Amino acid sequence: MNKSVLLAAVMLSGALGACDRSTTPVATDAPAATAAADTEAVKKLETDFLSGIETKQFEVAKAAYAADAVMVLPGDAPYQGTAAIAASYDKFAKDPAGKFDATNQSTTVGTDMAYSQGTYTVSYTNDKTKQVESGQGYYVMIYKKQADGTWKIVQDVSSPTPKAG
Numbered sequence: 001m002n003k004s005v006l007l008a009a010v011m012l013s014g015a016l017g018a019c020d021r022s023t024t025p026v027a028t029d030a031p032a033a034t035a036a037a038d039t040e041a042v043k044k045l046e047t048d049f050l051s052g053i054e055t056k057q058f059e060v061a062k063a064a065y066a067a068d069a070v071m072v073l074p075g076d077a078p079y080q081g082t083a084a085i086a087a088s089y090d091k092f093a094k095d096p097a098g099k100f101d102a103t104n105q106s107t108t109v110g111t112d113m114a115y116s117q118g119t120y121t122v123s124y125t126n127d128k129t130k131q132v133e134s135g136q137g138y139y140v141m142i143y144k145k146q147a148d149g150t151w152k153i154v155q156d157v158s159s160p161t162p163k164a165g
Contacts, residue, residue, distance in 0.1 A: 039109040048060055
């Protein structure tokens with residue numbers, strides 16, 4: 001076999017290999033699409049959750065928590081698990097002075113964990129004094145992607161704004 005035939009065979013083989021590669025599917029941007037869907041899911045969960053509290057549709061808020069979630073409110077011991085969290089919302093629902101308003105400031109979503117933070121104002125009847133009190137503060141919520149692909153709140157922590165002076 002002469003060198004020109006061998007060179008032509010090698011070039012043809014390379015050209016066929018290149019043709020074969022061009023028909024191989026190009027990798028899709030699936031991770032980016034999943035990340036966008038997860039971000040939207042977490043933002044929707046938080047929007048629905050906050051709206052549920054603001055409009056006193058507490059079943060929506062209660063459903064947002066994972067079974068082992070922890071909620072921390074100023075002045076209270078941590079509420080651990082959905083039963084304890086639901087009891088806190090049930091109590092708030094019965095308070096005629098109960099009012100809550102929150103504003104999200106940011107949401108960050110990772111592969112299986114996310115967090116959001118914002119500010120809130122709240123009015124409620126003090127159990128001890130029976131007087132209506134109000135406050136404002138910051139919240140941080142941590143979300144975890146569940147085995148079924150949905151997102152749930154696993155930590156809900158509120159902190160009052162420090163008083164001036």
